[in-house]
Amino acid sequence: MRRLLNFLYKRREIGVFLVLEILSIWLLVSYNNRYNASFFNSSNQLSGFVSQSSQNVSDYFQLDKINERLMQENELLQEELRRLRISPTAFLDTINRYEVIGARVVANTVNRSSNFLTISAGKKDGIEIGMGIITSSGIVGQVKSVSDNFATVYSLLHPNFLISSMVKRTQTKGTVQWDQADYLHAELKYIPRHIKLKKGDSVVTSGFNSVFPEDILIGIIDEFDLKDQMTFYQTRIQLATDFTSLGQVYAIKDLLKQEKDSLELL
């Protein structure tokens, strides 16, 4: 009897070990379901607050750099505005369709195998799960989960994040996905072999889903390869967004999303 008890006592530790490991694996697997309002992520209040405070300190030491970046962005916007005034009808359909919500990045990774961002805008500011996030230079990601004041965002540098995209010159549709290699490049998939690609072609969003508006720059084609047996090109693009220095980002709210999605369900 005593030996049995000893035996069970020894096994108890292994039991605790197994239970905890299984629990962590379950957490990990359930988190990877694409969109959820999980408590265990960086958009919860405590973690958001800590990241924001830490970001505030580091921002303070880069104020001049941040100012300069905002200035450049203003210049770009001014230019665009002037162009719009010249041809007032060109973007009429998009002007009323998208609403833009500004936010600050409070936490960001680029070196992990799957990267996330935390931004300082949440439900109170109108952020919803599934919204697209852009910056002035290109695509950033898509909202994964949201709390009152913060949101966790799938970075483009996450292997589960796919973007419906288009080679601008040829209007060919494809998909951009990160290949986990480095934060400067991603892969462009499903470009059929009869298309003539060129190095330096720009790749933009297709606007086929209601996450991103049409024609936002994702990157430019850096290198491509076409072997005899391949149906599709193997293409690497250089990303337009510099993920190491993200400061100000914009969430895109598609006001016609529901209408579009309900039509496509039919």
Added chain:
Amino acid sequence: MNRLSIREQILNFFFLMLIQLPLIHRITLFDQAFGFFYVGFLLLLPVNISRSYLMIIGFFSGLLVDVFSNTPGMHASACVFIMFFRNFWLSFINNDWRELPNLNILFLKTTGFFAFIFPLILVHHLVLFLVENGGFHFFGQIVARSFFSTLFSGLIIFLVNFTCSGNKKKA
């Protein structure tokens, strides 16, 4: 002696665990070395805590770090894994480990301290990066990252412990 031990645990918890949280994305050296020095807090928990409790503390510490890095379960699983083997490894390093009032540089000596923490940190980081990567592709990169991160985390743990136990000598 017991009171000192508690004081040192609190210092460890503060310097190795709480300081880690806001810094989790910020300290990366050369795109390779990640400083996950919170492991030090777990490794240096007193020896009289039973193994089950060690694993439970490890699980929740890991989960706390996970919340900040958007990886629920990843740090937790790696922590539970090393906490399972900690006392076993300690008994290799030091034969009368059960009599040690406190795990720090004073009692383990510098070489013993390094021999104790480095292999366990390496195992933790290997498990962590393997689970994160979700497989054995990019294996070379994982090994390199684990190795450099181990050096980095281990050095920080050593420095923190060096400072804390230095205070203790005077007390």
